[in-house]
Amino acid sequence: MNVQPLTLRQANEFVKLHHRHHKPTQGHRFSLGCFVDGVLCGVIIVGRPVARGCDPYLTAEATRCCTDGTKNACSFLYGAAARVCKAMGFKTIQTYTLPEEGGKSLRAAGWTLLGEAGGGDWNNGTHKNRRTDQPMQTKFKWERCLE
Numbered sequence: 001m002n003v004q005p006l007t008l009r010q011a012n013e014f015v016k017l018h019h020r021h022h023k024p025t026q027g028h029r030f031s032l033g034c035f036v037d038g039v040l041c042g043v044i045i046v047g048r049p050v051a052r053g054c055d056p057y058l059t060a061e062a063t064r065c066c067t068d069g070t071k072n073a074c075s076f077l078y079g080a081a082a083r084v085c086k087a088m089g090f091k092t093i094q095t096y097t098l099p100e101e102g103g104k105s106l107r108a109a110g111w112t113l114l115g116e117a118g119g120g121d122w123n124n125g126t127h128k129n130r131r132t133d134q135p136m137q138t139k140f141k142w143e144r145c146l147e
Helices: 008-018 073-088 104-108
Strands: 002-006 030-036 039-047 059-067 092-097 112-117 139-145
Touching (some): 002 008, 002 073, 008 030, 008 039, 030 073, 039 073, 059 073, 073 092, 073 104
Parallel strands (some): 059 092
Antiparallel strands (some): 002 030, 112 139
């Protein structure tokens, strides 16, 4: 396995084809691809944190991690993203998973489960309607300290 940088368009095309429950992202700080014998088998898209309480200059967020099922590709990508974030000066990287996703790849890459987080939508009548076409239930928050 090797890692290479991708454009957001390249990563989102892969997400469109392979992600079980999420659609492509709107933006990113960077995206990486996992290749085996020259064939793209997974992507990770890293952007600013979604939660307003997180410092976007010290915390990065893995907004998508998607593979075609290649063994160890997820943990490889989570580890690679953390190394890139550390080199860029971030203090932490975080992500969220659904309850039915076990988190084995995150644990293998040195991430820590922080517990349940949020859920629901942000449409409270005061904002423009935001998308609700993706999972809305409570999620689990994971973090890797980079210091």
